[in-house]
Amino acid sequence: MRMHLRSILFAGTLLLAACNDGEQAATSTATTTDSTVTTTTEARTDSASAQLELVFSDHHYQLTGVAKEPGGRLLVNYPLWGGPYRYAVVEATGDTTRVPYPDSLTNVWKPGQPGTKKWVCVQSVYVDDSARTWVLDPAAPQLKRVTGGGAKLVRMSAEGKMERSYSFNGVITDTSYVNDIRVDVGRGFAYITDSKTGGIVVVDLRSGKMREVLRAHPSTLSDTAFKFIIDGRELMKDGKPAKFHSDGIALTPDGNWLYYKPLTDDKLYRIATEHLRNWSLADTALGAKVEDLGRFTTTDGMIFDKAGNLYLGDLQHYRIVRIDRNHKMTTLVQDRRLLWPDSYSIADGYLYISCSQIHLQPDFNAGVNKRTSPYTIYRVRLP
16 A cells, blocks of 8 residues: 655644654555555645644643543543552543542552452543443552452443443453453453553453453564654663553454554554454464554554544654554644643544653653643544
């Protein structure tokens, strides 16, 4: 596939010029079990650049996830990491105001307590196609070990009650960190990335049966040869290149394909979900079904719209890109305020984006806190 760069002039281009270094063609050959697919992507700018609209900001606590109920609540989550912390999940009630979700009691977990009925360290919130809300709790404070038996996926009722909980005990390792989720409402399955060890957890939501697959497969592990350069330097932790594994995940509107990628490289993969739902297929057989789609961007989260367009971040160049059905990539919005676009939600004609400033944390800056206030949620109207 080949697409040509269109030169588009729009208001504000000069202000964003510093961010445009990464808008270059990237070509790769992706090998599947059936054929070889050559994908060429050239980042380009849409004719009408989208504009960011600030909808929520927090000057004190680091957020990661966002979920918007159609016509309803805006939910935001905060992991229990190294900075100040108060609530795990909140409902944003105004530009800066919030209330704990579903209540204060669920948000008050203490070390040594069981984590089955409380939020321990929530990483993601998600609203599925039936407008049902899910909360994903890796229960690994400070990104360390799973604690309190609290690693779980929780389905919430419309009234904001814990309706059903799916425990990951015995399925993931105690060093795992379940990160992001997508739900196939029609088939009753959930797919969840494990960003610390690399893998995908498949959950039969009706029976509760689950397993982790593609554990340490090349598609779920960050490429060791890729240098994740942001703000002119490689992201480092403890003197070594920082590596985050399978993180972003997205389900096509028909539920037939699961797209996913490691965070700290620019490769994108997909697998037909029929294979993931086939419990008789072992990891070796599943690995042969993975399709390497080539190089696109470094992103944290990703999401499909109803038309089949895939939205990813570009952490290195402060932008959001759109990949169409032919895997051609365009820039939706580019703005220096996109400080580590983290998670995404689509509702009411908008793409909601959380910005977590992860690259500015002290552990990635030799102990220096380079984060600025506030942590933010933006939205962009979709074409």
